[in-house]
Structures are given as C-alpha cells and as structure tokens.
Amino acid sequence: MSKEAQHPITPYGVAIHQAMSEGDLAKMKALLIDAESVLKQQGNLAAAVELLRLEITKLERN
Incomplete structure (x- = not known):
C-alpha cells in the first residue's frame, strides 16, 4: 500500500x-x-470492517 493510500487512525x-x-x-x-x-x-x-473481512476471506479462497 502506498503512503498516499494510508489513512491515519x-x-x-x-x-x-x-x-x-x-x-x-x-x-x-x-x-x-x-x-x-x-x-x-x-x-x-x-460494518465496513466486516465487509473487508469477508472480501479478504473470499479472495484468499481463490
């Protein structure tokens, strides 16, 4: 991930x-x-974190 794409938390x-x-x-x-x-x-x-988690799981299965 580039520095431009990172967001402060x-x-x-x-x-x-x-x-x-x-x-x-x-x-x-x-x-x-x-x-x-x-x-x-x-x-x-x-909700966004859960969607992200689901997308990661989906991509890891491929």
Missing part, C-alpha cells in the same frame, strides 16, 4: 477511556464532539 478508544477514568468532564465533552464528527464522516466502521 485516531485512537479515540484510548483517549475516551483515559478521560473517563480521570473523570475529566471537559475532556470527555471535547472527545464526544470530535468522535461524533468522525462517525458522521466515516459511517458505520464496524
């Missing part, structure tokens, strides 16, 4: 869990705004 899960464990309300609210924006742009990432 923001580790929201880690940041979210850290903010929650620290009880940092301001950080949690800011992360929620950012994460909701990413979700709107990306759509259902879990």
